[in-house]
Amino acid sequence: MTIxxxxxxxxxxxxxxxxxxxxxWSRPVLWPLGIATALLFGLGLWFALFNSPADYQMGxxxxxxxxxxxxxxxxxxxxxxxxxxxxxxxVWRHPLADVAQKAAAPLGxxxxxxxxxxxxLWGRPTWGTFxxxxxxxxxxLVLLFIYLGIIALWRAFDDPLRAGxxxxxxxxxxxxxxxxxxLSVDWWNTLHQPESILTASGPKMPGSILTPLxxxxxxxxxLFLLLQLVSMxxxxxxxxxxxxxxxxAARPA
Amino acid sequence: MITGSAETVFIVWAYAGVGLVTLxxxxxxxxxxxxxxxxxxxxxxxxxxxxxxx
Amino acid sequence: MNAFAAIVARELKLAARGGADTLTLVLFxxxxxAVVPFAIGPDRTTLARLAPGIVWxxxxxxxxxxxxxxFRADEDDGTLLLLREARLPLEMxxxxxxxxxxxxxxxxxxxxxxxxxxxxxxxxxxxGRTALALLLGTPALTAFGVIGxxxxxxxxRGGLLAPVLVLPLCIPVLIxxxxxxxxxxxxxxxLLFLSALSLVSxxxxxxxxxxxxxxxxx
Numbered sequence: 439m440t441i442x443x444x445x446x447x448x449x450x451x452x453x454x455x456x457x458x459x460x461x462x463w464s465r466p467v468l469w470p471l472g473i474a475t476a477l478l479f480g481l482g483l484w485f486a487l488f489n490s491p492a493d494y495q496m497g498x499x500x501x502x503x504x505x506x507x508x509x510x511x512x513x514x515x516x517x518x519x520x521x522x523x524x525x526x527x528x529v530w531r532h533p534l535a536d537v538a539q540k541a542a543a544p545l546g547x548x549x550x551x552x553x554x555x556x557x558x559l560w561g562r563p564t565w566g567t568f569x570x571x572x573x574x575x576x577x578x579l580v581l582l583f584i585y586l587g588i589i590a591l592w593r594a595f596d597d598p599l600r601a602g603x604x605x606x607x608x609x610x611x612x613x614x615x616x617x618x619x620x621l622s623v624d625w626w627n628t629l630h631q632p633e634s635i636l637t638a639s640g641p642k643m644p645g646s647i648l649t650p651l652x653x654x655x656x657x658x659x660x661l662f663l664l665l666q667l668v669s670m671x672x673x674x675x676x677x678x679x680x681x682x683x684x685x686x687a688a689r690p691a
Numbered sequence: 692m693i694t695g696s697a698e699t700v701f702i703v704w705a706y707a708g709v710g711l712v713t714l715x716x717x718x719x720x721x722x723x724x725x726x727x728x729x730x731x732x733x734x735x736x737x738x739x740x741x742x743x744x745x
Numbered sequence: 746m747n748a749f750a751a752i753v754a755r756e757l758k759l760a761a762r763g764g765a766d767t768l769t770l771v772l773f774x775x776x777x778x779a780v781v782p783f784a785i786g787p788d789r790t791t792l793a794r795l796a797p798g799i800v801w802x803x804x805x806x807x808x809x810x811x812x813x814x815x816f817r818a819d820e821d822d823g824t825l826l827l828l829r830e831a832r833l834p835l836e837m838x839x840x841x842x843x844x845x846x847x848x849x850x851x852x853x854x855x856x857x858x859x860x861x862x863x864x865x866x867x868x869x870x871x872x873g874r875t876a877l878a879l880l881l882g883t884p885a886l887t888a889f890g891v892i893g894x895x896x897x898x899x900x901x902r903g904g905l906l907a908p909v910l911v912l913p914l915c916i917p918v919l920i921x922x923x924x925x926x927x928x929x930x931x932x933x934x935x936l937l938f939l940s941a942l943s944l945v946s947x948x949x950x951x952x953x954x955x956x957x958x959x960x961x962x963x
Contacts, residue, residue: 487706499698502705509709528956548716552709559705563698580913587910594900603960604896608910611892611953615914622917622938629924661713665720672720675727682734 457533461674464667471664478657485650493647499563504650506556508658509549510574513581516546516662520588521613524606534670536602539609540592541669545662547585553578573624580619584612598677748833752841753848759818760849766814770807771853777803778861789866796865797926800875801882801919803861804854808886809911811850813904815842815894816958825898825958835958836951843891843950851883871926878925881936882918884943888950889914895954899961917942 486504493500520542526535557575558568569575588605595601760766781799782792819825828838855876862872893911900906921942924935 497698498702501702505705505709545716548712552712555708555712556705559701559708563701580916583909583913587906587913590906590909591896594897594902594906600899600960600963603963604899604957607953607957607960608896611914614949615917618917618942619913622920625934625938626920626924661717665716668720668724672724672727675724675731679727679730679734682731686734686737 455532455534457674460534461671464671468664468667471660471667475657475660475664478653478660482650482653482657485653490646490650497563499560500647502556502560503647504654506553506560507651508655509553509556510578511655512658512662513546513550513553513578515659516542516549517581517585517609517613517616519666520546520609524609524613527602527606528610536599536606537670537673538666539602539605540598540673541666543585543589543592545665545669547582547589549658549662550578550582550585554582571627573620573627576623576627577616577620580623581616584616588612598673748831749837749841752833752838753845756842756845757848760845766811767849767853770811770850771857773810774803774807774854775857775860775864777806779864782864793866793868793871794927796862796867796871797875797878797923798919799865800858800861800867800879801922804851804879804883805886805915805919807854808850808883808890809908811846812890812894812907812911815846815891816898817894817904820898825962829959829962835955839891839895839951839954839958843887843947843954846891847884847887851879851887854883855879874926874932878922878936878939881925881939881943882922885918885939885946886915888943888946889918891950892954892957895957895961898958 482504486501490501492498520539523535523538523542526532527539554575557578561570561575562568588608591605591608592601595604778799781795785791785795816825819828829835831838858876858879859872861867862869862875867875889911890907892914893907896910897904897907918939921935921939925932925939
C-alpha cells in the first residue's frame with residue numbers, strides 16, 4: 439500500500455482551500471465577480487437614488503441608509519469571517535486561514551469607518567447631531583478600535599505565520615468581548631439617554647425601501663468577496679516573493 | 692425619484708464620501724497586487740525560480 | 746509551599762526588590778487624579794460629578810502602565826522558557842502572575858483612592874462605593890491587561906501596542922464600574938455585571954494568555 443492510497447480522500451472544501459488550488463481557482467473567478475459587483479452597484483445606485491420614493495418619516499435622508507446599512511452589515515460580517523479564519527488558524531492549522539485573516543482586517547476596518555461616516559451624515563439631518571453616544575454607533579466605534587488594533591498587531595510582527603496565530607488569539611478574545619461591549623454600551627445608554635430617538639433601522643420597511651437596500655447590500659458584499667480574494671492572492675504572492683528574495687540573497691554570487 | 696431638499700447636501704456628502712473611499716480601497720488593493728506581481732516578475736527576470744517551477 | 750504560591754511569592758519578592766515600581770504606579774494614579782482639576786477647573790460640583798469616571802480612568806491608566814513588566818523581564822532572561830516547560834501548567838503560572846499583578850497594582854490604587862476622593866470632592870458614601878467598585882472591577886482590568894501583555898511579549902516594541910489592544914476590552918468594566926458609583930438606579934445591576942465580568946475574565950485569562958505565550962515562542 440503506497441502512502442498516497444492510504445491518505446484520506448480530500449473533500450470539496452479541502453480541495454478548494456488547498457493553497458496551490460486556491461491560486462488556481464481564484465484567478466478565473468475574479469473578472470466575473472468584478473463584473474457582477476459593478477452591475478449590482480449600478481443597479482443599486484439606480485434604485486437608491488432614482489427609482490425609489492422618499493420615506494414618509496425620514497424624507498430623502500433614507501437614501502443615506504442605502505450606503506450606511508451595507509457598511510454596518512459588512513463591519514460585522516467581515517469580523518465574523520476573521521473569527522472563522524482565526525479558528526481555522528488555531529484549531530485546524532489551516533495554511534490559508536492566516537492569509538484570510540490578514541486580508542480581511544483592513545477591509546473590515548474600512549467598512550466600519552464608512553459605517554460611522556455615513557451614520558454621522560445620516561444622524562445630522564435626522565436628529566440634529568453628527569454623533570450620538572447611542573448603543574449602535576458606540577459599539578461600531580469600539581469595533582473600529584478593535585480592527586485597528588488588530589491591523590497594528592499584524593504590522594508589528596516580522597514573521598507572518600507567528601503573527602497569524604497571535605492575531606487569531608486576539609481576534610477570538612475580541613469576538614467574545616464584542617457582545618459584552620454591545621450589551622454594556624446599550625445598558626449604559628439606557629441610563630443616560632431616556633430619549634430614544636434611536637430606531638436606526640427600526641422603522642418598518644416597506645418593499646420600496648427593501649429593494650434598493652438589498653441590492654446595495656449584495657453589491658457591497660460581493661465587493662468584499664472580490665477584494666478579499668485579491669488581497670489573499672497578493673499576500674500569498676508576497677510570501678512567495680519573500681522566499682525567492684531570500685533564496686536570491688543566499689545564492690553564491 | 693430624488694428631489695432637492697435641505698438634506699440633499701448630506702446625501703451628496705454621504706454618497707461621495709462612501710464612493711471615494713470605496714474606490715480608494717479598490718485602488719489600494721489593486722495597487723498592492725500590481726506591486727507584488729512586478730516584484731515577482733523582477734525576481735523571475737533575475738533567473739530565480741521556485742524549485743517546483745524549475 | 747506549592748508551586749502556585751511560589752510563583753505569586755516570587756513576583757511579590759521581585760517587585761519588592763525592584764523597588765520603586767509600586768510607588769511609582771500609585772504616584773501616577775494620584776497625579777492623574779490631581780491633574781484633572783487643572784484641566785477642567787476646580788468647581789466642586791463638577792468635580793464631584795466627574796469623580797467616579799476620573800478615578801476609574803486613573804486606575805485603568807495605572808494598570809496599563811504596569812503591563813509591560815508583567816512578562817517582558819521574564820521573556821528576556823529566559824524565565825518564560827522555564828515556565829513553559831515546568832511541571833506546573835503554564836496556565837497556573839499565568840494565574841499566579843495575575844494574582845501578583847493585581848496585588849501589586851490594584852491594591853495600592855485602592856489604598857490611594859481616599860486621597861483621590863478628597864482631591865476630587867467626593868463624599869464618603871461615593872468613595873465607599875468607588876472603593877467597592879474598584880475592588881470588584883480591577884480583577885477584570887488586570888485579566889485583560891495580562892492577555893494584552895502576553896500577546897505582545899514577543900514584540901520588540903510591543904509595549905506600545907498592548908494598551909491599544911486592551912482598551913476596547915476594558916470598556917465594559919469602565920461602564921459598569923462608574924455606573925456602580927454614579928448611576929442612581931442602576932448601581933445594583935452594575936455591581937452584578939461587574940462581578941460577573943471579573944469572575945469570567947479572571948477564569949478565562951490564564952488560558953488565553955498561556956496560549957498567546959506559547960504561540961509567541963513557536
